Amino acid sequence: MKRTYLIAAGIILLAVALWIGISANTRRDSWTESETTTLRSLWIGSLPPLPPDPSNAYAEDSAAAVFGQRLFFDTRFSSNGAVSCATCHIPGLMFTDGLPLAHGVGTTSRKTMTIVGTAYSPWMFWDGRKDSQWAQALAPMESAVEHGGTRTQYAHLIDEFYRTDYEAIFGELPDFSDQTRFPSVAGPVDDEAARAAWEAMSPEDRDTVTRLYANMGKAIAAYERLIMPGPSRFDKYVEGLLNDDQQAMQDALTKDEVAGLRLFIGQAQCIKCHNGPLFTNNDFHNTGVPAAKGLPVDDGRASGVQKALADEFNCLSQWSDAGGNDCAELRFVTSEGEQLLGAFKPPTLRNVAETGPYMHAGQFATLEEVILHYNTAAVGPVGHTELEPLHLNPTQREQLEALLRALSGPLLLPPELLQAPR
Amino acid sequence: MKKQTITIVATVVITVVVLFAAFYYLMPTIGARYLHPLMMGGEATSEPANLDTSTSILSDQEWFRVSYTSNENPLPLNQVHSWTLHVETADGQPVENAEISVDGGMPQHGHGLPTSPQVTENLGSGDYLVEGMKFQMLGWWEVRFGISADGRSDTVTFNLILE
Numbered sequence: 001m002k003r004t005y006l007i008a009a010g011i012i013l014l015a016v017a018l019w020i021g022i023s024a025n026t027r028r029d030s031w032t033e034s035e036t037t038t039l040r041s042l043w044i045g046s047l048p049p050l051p052p053d054p055s056n057a058y059a060e061d062s063a064a065a066v067f068g069q070r071l072f073f074d075t076r077f078s079s080n081g082a083v084s085c086a087t088c089h090i091p092g093l094m095f096t097d098g099l100p101l102a103h104g105v106g107t108t109s110r111k112t113m114t115i116v117g118t119a120y121s122p123w124m125f126w127d128g129r130k131d132s133q134w135a136q137a138l139a140p141m142e143s144a145v146e147h148g149g150t151r152t153q154y155a156h157l158i159d160e161f162y163r164t165d166y167e168a169i170f171g172e173l174p175d176f177s178d179q180t181r182f183p184s185v186a187g188p189v190d191d192e193a194a195r196a197a198w199e200a201m202s203p204e205d206r207d208t209v210t211r212l213y214a215n216m217g218k219a220i221a222a223y224e225r226l227i228m229p230g231p232s233r234f235d236k237y238v239e240g241l242l243n244d245d246q247q248a249m250q251d252a253l254t255k256d257e258v259a260g261l262r263l264f265i266g267q268a269q270c271i272k273c274h275n276g277p278l279f280t281n282n283d284f285h286n287t288g289v290p291a292a293k294g295l296p297v298d299d300g301r302a303s304g305v306q307k308a309l310a311d312e313f314n315c316l317s318q319w320s321d322a323g324g325n326d327c328a329e330l331r332f333v334t335s336e337g338e339q340l341l342g343a344f345k346p347p348t349l350r351n352v353a354e355t356g357p358y359m360h361a362g363q364f365a366t367l368e369e370v371i372l373h374y375n376t377a378a379v380g381p382v383g384h385t386e387l388e389p390l391h392l393n394p395t396q397r398e399q400l401e402a403l404l405r406a407l408s409g410p411l412l413l414p415p416e417l418l419q420a421p422r
Numbered sequence: 423m424k425k426q427t428i429t430i431v432a433t434v435v436i437t438v439v440v441l442f443a444a445f446y447y448l449m450p451t452i453g454a455r456y457l458h459p460l461m462m463g464g465e466a467t468s469e470p471a472n473l474d475t476s477t478s479i480l481s482d483q484e485w486f487r488v489s490y491t492s493n494e495n496p497l498p499l500n501q502v503h504s505w506t507l508h509v510e511t512a513d514g515q516p517v518e519n520a521e522i523s524v525d526g527g528m529p530q531h532g533h534g535l536p537t538s539p540q541v542t543e544n545l546g547s548g549d550y551l552v553e554g555m556k557f558q559m560l561g562w563w564e565v566r567f568g569i570s571a572d573g574r575s576d577t578v579t580f581n582l583i584l585e
């Protein structure tokens with residue numbers, strides 16, 4: 001009798017051990033139909049065709065894109081001759097700079113955002129204070145801490161170095177040679193002398209310069225529209241899932257990464273804001289991010305939306321090529337309310353492992369710190385955080401980070417677009 | 423205690439421990455979907471069961487029957503689009519001159535719509551063009567319309583789930 005029990009116990013233990021062994025070693029990733037729908041929505045293959053930018057008549061012009069690419073890498077367009085767009089948007093760093101705060105001729109109060117995939121975004125910058133790529137491109141050029149230059153300075157540079165390129169795209173370049181009408185340094189900028197010189201110009205001459213300046217932005221945007229992300233291991237996994245190919249799935253992501261993916265679309269709720277094939281809804285959310293050391297409290301979208309509405313280069317402005325009905329995002333924008341306070345744009349998570357540090361002022365150095373912040377849902381310095389604690393254990397946090405690292409992939413553009421054109 | 427009993431108890435205990443350990447270590451692999459949300463940290467963000475997501479409903483005080491159609495189907499994520507709202511009296515007569523306001527949000531997140539949609543055109547026959555609709559998150563949304571016509575004011579709230 002005793003023996004029988006011992007044998008029975010032995011068999012049970014053996015069976016359990018066997019079961020664990022089999023479960024741990026044979027892997028079959030199964031997803032429900034609704035989970036598969038969700039994963040497909042994040043897949044790069046779900047990226048719709050690039051939407052037109054009606055505010056930029058040169059958006060699809062290939063000559064404008066080449067001209068824009070030249071401008072993007074040209075350091076002459078700055079107050080010290082050393083800063084170009086590529087100073088902060090470094091192609092080898094996924095068009096970011098690896099710094100907590102952007103550094104041009106001075107230091108800004110925000111982290112450089114990537115350009116990759118921004119042609120899909122209705123709003124630019126962390127606070128959405130610009131509503132197109134071309135309007136965005138013009139802001140750093142006249143910022144005292146970024147390029148530090150002025151638009152008349154840029155007009156003279158175009159006149160001197162790019163007359164042929166410019167005229168081939170935009171038509172005849174105005175004559176800027178009269179220095180009394182077109183001072184070498186003048187623009188609506190912080191610098192008082194430059195601003196005074198700008199205000200002393202005739203309205204017609206100011207418009208002449210501003211038209212050229214807007215065209216520079218449109219050319220840069222035509223180039224930036226080409227900067228798109230390529231497939232990551234995550235995308236190969238979803239492809240495998242859609243083709244019912246377990247082998248392809250298992251080749252693409254490890255078990256930990258898959259566990260991280262379940263958390264991403266489930267308990268961790270990342271997908272609430274990081275949705276769609278670019279892993280961002282391009283909207284604005286307060287996630288209680290702590291203030292950056294040494295910087296004043298940043299109210300984010302609350303100020304950003306007012307700037308966008310007042311922007312001289314917005315979709316409804318005289319420099320935009322859009323008809324009024326094309327500007328739905330701006331016409332129906334939410335411009336007031338508690339939800340805008342301390343709200344910032346969720347950046348794309350594609351290539352997130354390559355684009356640290358993180359948050360709008362580089363508050364977190366590592367993905368681990370970012371995940372810890374979302375896990376605890378600490379109260380932020382301003383407004384009301386949308387977060388609630390996630391209760392992820394250390395293993396789950398590691399799995400989530402592993403998944404984020406699997407979102408990296410090569411850029412989807414030829415190498416010649418990653419440097420100044422020859 | 424008999425030795426046999428001890429053996430049985432020991433077997434049961436060991437089996438339970440092994441099963442528990444297996445479950446605990448394999449959970450990250452098999453995923454959380456077999457568990458109740460409360461076991462996974464109290465997350466309960468799925469929409470209520472039996473949520474009425476009809477696109478044609480009576481207003482709160484039953485003055486109006488209101489229905490909507492979207493110009494994009496299925497409802498798009500992260501994209502501004504338009505709705506056509508149809509308003510009629512409870513007995514089916516089109517309401518031609520209504521004043522309509524638009525509001526909404528995600529009840530489980532305590533925030534409103536990302537845009538401020540407006541009725542921009544009275545299309546006649548009780549139809550109204552609502553421009554500027556946008557949803558930027560997956561999940562349960564409420565869209566509320568305030569309707570005033572013929573001296574009567576009422577509200578109507580549509581539920582919808584973006585998947």
